[in-house]
Amino acid sequence: MPASKKDTQATQKRYDRIAPLYDLMEGLVERSRYGKWREMLWRRVEGEQILEIGVGTGKNFPYYPAEVEITAVDFSARMLQRARRKAERETVDVRLEQMDVQHLEFADGTFDTVVATFVFCSVPDPVLGLQEIERVCKPGGKVILLEHVLSDNQFLAWWMNLVSPLVSGTMGPHINRRTVENVGRSGLVVERVTDLAFGIFKLIEARKQSSPA
Numbered sequence: 001m002p003a004s005k006k007d008t009q010a011t012q013k014r015y016d017r018i019a020p021l022y023d024l025m026e027g028l029v030e031r032s033r034y035g036k037w038r039e040m041l042w043r044r045v046e047g048e049q050i051l052e053i054g055v056g057t058g059k060n061f062p063y064y065p066a067e068v069e070i071t072a073v074d075f076s077a078r079m080l081q082r083a084r085r086k087a088e089r090e091t092v093d094v095r096l097e098q099m100d101v102q103h104l105e106f107a108d109g110t111f112d113t114v115v116a117t118f119v120f121c122s123v124p125d126p127v128l129g130l131q132e133i134e135r136v137c138k139p140g141g142k143v144i145l146l147e148h149v150l151s152d153n154q155f156l157a158w159w160m161n162l163v164s165p166l167v168s169g170t171m172g173p174h175i176n177r178r179t180v181e182n183v184g185r186s187g188l189v190v191e192r193v194t195d196l197a198f199g200i201f202k203l204i205e206a207r208k209q210s211s212p213a
């Protein structure tokens with residue numbers, strides 16, 4: 001079922017609300033784990049035209065490669081405002097725009113690589129968002145996602161399904177998403193999935209087919 005406008009607005013509002021606390025909330029795990037995973041992801045981008053989806057407060061800025069053109073979008077005005085301030089403060093060369101991944105305002109085949117970190121747990125209609133990514137990616141282009149997904153462990157999956165509505169209602173993310181499967185359903189071809197921790201945190205590398213299937 002397509003995500004309603006109401007779902008999208010509610011998620012957007014939740015991120016607007018948590019924007020001032022976001023960096024603080026994630027501080028510890030950022031230093032212990034996320035930082036090295038982000039570095040790993042950004043080492044794998046290809047080409048010159050790069051799109052980052054759900055830039056948030058700009059946590060990937062320190063890992064942006066030199067000599068590429070980066071456009072970064074987010075649908076939360078408050079998250080984006082923080083990213084904008086950080087980009088100015090740290091002189092990061094990035095074009096920032098407010099945009100919903102479910103309706104990207106870019107032409108077909110614009111980007112060599114599209115990146116998202118911890119975003120598809122929140123997108124109301126993840127398959128629609130991934131289809132939009134596939135559309136704006138150049139034929140043969142790359143998509144790299146760092147995501148947490150539903151565990152394969154039966155007991156853990158039961159618990160994640162149980163608490164997911166509470167987590168998404170307060171903070172935004174659904175902790176029971178099957179993002180690897182959703183990437184496959186969008187028309188992208190999953191090339192590699194690297195398990196980073198607990199069978200939950202994954203680096204997903206996919207590609208748009210060079211010519212229509």
Ligand SMILES: C[S@@+](CC[C@H](N)C(=O)[O-])C[C@H]1O[C@@H](n2cnc3c(N)ncnc32)[C@H](O)[C@@H]1O
Nearest residue numbers: 015054056059074075076079100101117122123
């Ligand atoms: C958990 S935060 C992650 C932020 C950042 N990528 C990071 O790694 O710290 C999720 C971000 O995705 C954004 N987001 C969620 N759904 C979105 C959508 N449909 N379109 C654009 N941005 C979205 C949120 O506003 C938020 O900034």
